[in-house]
Amino acid sequence: MxxxxxxxxxxxxxxxxxxxxxxxLAGNNRLNYPADxxxxxxxxxxxxxxxxxxRAFQRGADGVIICGCHPxxxxxxxxxxxxxxxxxxxxxxxxxxxxxxxxxxxxxxxxAEGAKFAATMNDFAEKVAALGENKRLEDLRCKQ
Amino acid sequence: MQTITRDQLIxxxxxxxxxxxxxxxLGWQKGEFDYDVTPVLxxxxxxxxxxxxxxxxxxxNFSKYLVTKAEKATGKVLVFxxxxxxxxxxQLLTEHRFNREKVYAVGIPCExxxxxxxxxxxxxxxxxxxxxxxxxxxxxxYGDEPTVIDAKDVLAERCINCKSKKHVAYDELxxxxxxxxxxxxxxxxxxxxxxxxxERFAFWQGELSRCIxxxxxxxxxxxxxxxxxxxxxxxxxxxxxxxANSFExxxxxxxxxxxxxxxxxxxxxxxxxxxxxxxxxxxxRKFIKDINCFYGEYQAGAEVGSRAPLVDYTTDDLxxxxxxxxxxxNA
Amino acid sequence: xxxxxxxxxxxxxxxxxxxxxxxxxxxxxxxxxxxxxWEEGKVWSNALNTVRSPKDFxxxxxxxLMAFKTAGKNIEIIDTRSESEDFVIFGVxxxxxxxxxxxxxxxxxxxxxxxxxxxxxxxxxxxxxCTKPSETCFCGTFGIxxxxxxxxxSAWKTETEVFxxxxxxxxxxxxxKIEGLTEECTDEAVDAQKEKISAIMKKLPLKDxxxxxxxxxxxxxxxxxxxxxxxxxxxxxxGTCTFVCPxxxxxxxxxxxxxxxxxxxxxxxxxxxxxxxxxxxxxxxLSQKERFRQRFMHKLVYYPENNDGLFSCVGCGRCxxxxxxxxxxxxxxxxxxxxxx
Numbered sequence: 001m002x003x004x005x006x007x008x009x010x011x012x013x014x015x016x017x018x019x020x021x022x023x024x025l026a027g028n029n030r031l032n033y034p035a036d037x038x039x040x041x042x043x044x045x046x047x048x049x050x051x052x053x054x055r056a057f058q059r060g061a062d063g064v065i066i067c068g069c070h071p072x073x074x075x076x077x078x079x080x081x082x083x084x085x086x087x088x089x090x091x092x093x094x095x096x097x098x099x100x101x102x103x104x105x106x107x108x109x110x111x112a113e114g115a116k117f118a119a120t121m122n123d124f125a126e127k128v129a130a131l132g133e134n135k136r137l138e139d140l141r142c143k144q
Numbered sequence: 145m146q147t148i149t150r151d152q153l154i155x156x157x158x159x160x161x162x163x164x165x166x167x168x169x170l171g172w173q174k175g176e177f178d179y180d181v182t183p184v185l186x187x188x189x190x191x192x193x194x195x196x197x198x199x200x201x202x203x204x205n206f207s208k209y210l211v212t213k214a215e216k217a218t219g220k221v222l223v224f225x226x227x228x229x230x231x232x233x234x235q236l237l238t239e240h241r242f243n244r245e246k247v248y249a250v251g252i253p254c255e256x257x258x259x260x261x262x263x264x265x266x267x268x269x270x271x272x273x274x275x276x277x278x279x280x281x282x283x284x285x286y287g288d289e290p291t292v293i294d295a296k297d298v299l300a301e302r303c304i305n306c307k308s309k310k311h312v313a314y315d316e317l318x319x320x321x322x323x324x325x326x327x328x329x330x331x332x333x334x335x336x337x338x339x340x341x342x343e344r345f346a347f348w349q350g351e352l353s354r355c356i357x358x359x360x361x362x363x364x365x366x367x368x369x370x371x372x373x374x375x376x377x378x379x380x381x382x383x384x385x386x387x388a389n390s391f392e393x394x395x396x397x398x399x400x401x402x403x404x405x406x407x408x409x410x411x412x413x414x415x416x417x418x419x420x421x422x423x424x425x426x427x428x429r430k431f432i433k434d435i436n437c438f439y440g441e442y443q444a445g446a447e448v449g450s451r452a453p454l455v456d457y458t459t460d461d462l463x464x465x466x467x468x469x470x471x472x473x474n475a
Numbered sequence: 476x477x478x479x480x481x482x483x484x485x486x487x488x489x490x491x492x493x494x495x496x497x498x499x500x501x502x503x504x505x506x507x508x509x510x511x512x513w514e515e516g517k518v519w520s521n522a523l524n525t526v527r528s529p530k531d532f533x534x535x536x537x538x539x540l541m542a543f544k545t546a547g548k549n550i551e552i553i554d555t556r557s558e559s560e561d562f563v564i565f566g567v568x569x570x571x572x573x574x575x576x577x578x579x580x581x582x583x584x585x586x587x588x589x590x591x592x593x594x595x596x597x598x599x600x601x602x603x604x605c606t607k608p609s610e611t612c613f614c615g616t617f618g619i620x621x622x623x624x625x626x627x628x629s630a631w632k633t634e635t636e637v638f639x640x641x642x643x644x645x646x647x648x649x650x651x652k653i654e655g656l657t658e659e660c661t662d663e664a665v666d667a668q669k670e671k672i673s674a675i676m677k678k679l680p681l682k683d684x685x686x687x688x689x690x691x692x693x694x695x696x697x698x699x700x701x702x703x704x705x706x707x708x709x710x711x712x713x714g715t716c717t718f719v720c721p722x723x724x725x726x727x728x729x730x731x732x733x734x735x736x737x738x739x740x741x742x743x744x745x746x747x748x749x750x751x752x753x754x755x756x757x758x759x760x761l762s763q764k765e766r767f768r769q770r771f772m773h774k775l776v777y778y779p780e781n782n783d784g785l786f787s788c789v790g791c792g793r794c795x796x797x798x799x800x801x802x803x804x805x806x807x808x809x810x811x812x813x814x815x816x
Binding site (some may be wrong): 101 | 337348384388392394430458464467
């Protein structure tokens, strides 16, 4: 039997006001990005609790990306500034525990940046694919 | 050896009880041996004289007890605070976790607390008595002569890397005030950072896989004062009573450390109470080190009312993708 | 009685490990002993106590019971039980051996816990007499003699030799496997060793702790004692004492949603936890004092009441060593028992 080509599963938390609209625009413009990027819409990027990131990995994600409005453009004024600090601390901690730092990312994507959204997802998926399956933050029970 | 004596503390407590300043005293009670000290509320002078103890084994940080004890007490509670305890004290005040009006804080100097496990490693098992004089004199069931050791050689890790002998909060200070110390407490963290990701992963896998999920690290932590912890709440979806696999172990410890990031004063209670001797302080110190490196030096609890770095921001903070460059350049 | 030299004990381990998985206390990197699977290079620890008790082998902290999968309106029930393998636990102390009897009464009485029973049937226990009891030891309080440990095989360790005596059929079978590595001997050396241990027992600081005041039928004598307030006042509500205890046997059964199905598993639970035995109406013990009281009343009054006076504590001293606030069963027995003599 031929091995199925490995495709990473990517969870993208997208803020409702910018990045989710950016993903929409990417679709409208018929830009390609991997189908294995699963978008979860959140009201603001700062809605993303560190637990969400870990739970995504637990449930089989190979990479987690958080997309929000550009700093200064937050719909709620300052939400993405908090995201920026929190995720900096969290990603640094994951790296400290030996989890590949390429599996996590934060990107700012506005509603007008459909092309950036597609490019970001392509690039991220490629980097995660190069790492292979997420082994270090997996929950074997979820893989049965 | 501690510079201040048990008698001095009892004398202070008795006089404050007698003049009505306080109604009870949060202190250390002696146990079956010389090292198993229990935090207790003393109600009167007789109890104090009979059971109060102050020696090299009074490591417990009392600050967290104020959250429950101060509320219930009829009058003020007298609490003895070592320098590191005062940071937790301030942090809890910042978070409005107890009523300052109901507490009378007496700062006491601390020369560092002894780790019994280290004493046992030198003197062997069967410790019958430990005399905390100039040096520790340890008598065991199996040695004929007491073993004499320098307390400096058996200090707890957190005391070897003591960050401050200065009290940042008190109503009254006994003994000499100390200074903030330039400690080497981040050296271990830096050593881990210098490893390869594979080595780090192996290190933490080895440490965290020993976790039995007793929650002592969380329950002893003065920064962990949620009414209901997310890990105890069946509705949270992550409640779990056991470390079912390596993911659960990591999630618990990452989230525990993350939740106190920026609020952790590095008092070291988590590592002290861990029955499996997991170096949990290395997780907390990583956050402290990162915060210092990314957002400027910050010591939680150094003052009341300061804003913790993770609930604060500036418009030109570094991007999450840049943290690794920043760290590597600083190293 | 058979013996082998301490130097050749590793070849005995190797022989045992040929037929069954062998576990024994090995020093961990933090200095405390941990039951570890034996393989070439692992050294039998000199330490008296392991942090985790050997109850893990029969009653593991987490264990899958079954799994479900749903397809449409059908639920498929999957048996996740794996076949138990033969295993040997070497170097179990007298107190820990006694703890198995206490667990047996819970898990092997009707309805029999088949998961536990299977492990018990496959496990062989080689106990070892304590040469150097710790200051926290008080097994004598519960009538346990550390010089005469039970188990399938009893062993005694001297400076230079290890002595074996089979007590059960399982023990005889195991001893016959290592026959070539051991030699027949008299009881002399072992008797001398036993005497040495008895002499130390008389010097232990906790030798006078007594159970006289406790036992079945004493519930109302102690339940409302004001001493509980005092004893429990600084309890943190962590589960250290319960999880290091060799006789604590409470567990919770929980479901884990894997996203594709459900795994039903059981895990240790602690009466110190706020979520312990939570029911539809909420919790039945709301304060830490009530939880604290439950733990000690269970060990000293409720359990003996239901089990012919057998206390559910073996005096291993683990909780004395590990409690973050150094509150423990000895302090409780002295306080509560002392007041009501």
